[in-house]
Amino acid sequence: MTLVSMDLTGKIALVAGGTRGASRAIAVELGRAGAFVYVTGRSTAAGRSEVDRPETIEETVALVEAAGGTGTAVRVDHLVPDEVRTLAATIGAGHGRLDILVDGVWGGDHHLQWGKPVWEHDLDASLRMLHLGIDAHVITAHALFPLVVAAGDGLVVELTDGIPEYDAVFRQGTSTAFYVAKTAAHQLVKAEAFELAPSGGTAVAFSPGWLRSEAMLEIFGVREDNWRDAIAETPHFAISETPTFVGRTVAAxxxxxxxxxxTGQSLDSxxxxxxxxxxxxxxxxxDGxxxxxxxxxxxxxxxxxxxxKYR
Structure with a gap:
């Protein structure tokens, strides 16, 4: 076990897709540790994204500030290259570097049609998941990595859902597009690690465990203060974890x-x-x-x- 000082004072961080769930908690914990946090996403006080949930990037920044941190919310669609380039220009002009890039862009769960093979799964929904899970991450890397390189020892965290040992055996058959979109990060970070190595940068894939996100709690009909009530119907939910746990591990x-x-590895909370x-x-x-x-x-x-034994 490596004990580290959770001090990120002076660091500049971007949490892309930081509207809710694990990404929101990561933004909060990075801010709590002293980093200035840019939070991007498509759901703002002015309107919701296609996910159509109430959480907003402004609320995430308010939580960062409540934790003693500082940050700013910027409405960005990470599938639109010009919007991401503008974000990069803003960060570059203000700081000249990006120490921490957490790419949690997704928002594709509602496109998943469980149990349907590729020929029955809606094609537009399949392609949308691939765009969100792969294209948006490549676009973000293209625009922001020069600032990560400028940091010298920058960190890139590509969020995903699952670890290679699980995906190789149990994930297949869930949905072809979902499987490809969510396992792409494991290969993506190997390439990113190679490209960032000369500057001293680090790139990793990262997955939460069974996350008690806002959406998951709603699915089970519970709140964080009574989440254990869901165990009666779904016993394995007992291994679930809070978004804060995820945020703490990434901040560490x-x-x-x-x-x-x-660098180049796939990690989990x-x-x-x-x-x-x-x-x-x-x-x-x-240990989900x-x-x-x-x-x-x-x-x-x-x-x-x-x-x-696993808690």
């Missing part, structure tokens, strides 16, 4: 001077929590993906003793 990674040894000694808000340390492979997918029961 950003503050780690030795993080470059992880459970792994980083163990590396940095980070706990969730209740003092537990969920290992649990889902070794317990849930292995057909083992979610009894308290078993769950406790």
């Amino acid at each position: 990674l950003a503050a780690d001077p030795g993080r470059h040894e992880l 459970g792994l980083l929590a163990k590396r940095y000694g980070v706990d969730d808000v209740d003092g537990s340390r969920p 993906w290992r649990y889902m492979i070794e317990v849930e997918r292995a057909g083992l029961p979610a009894d308290p003793e078993t769950v406790a």
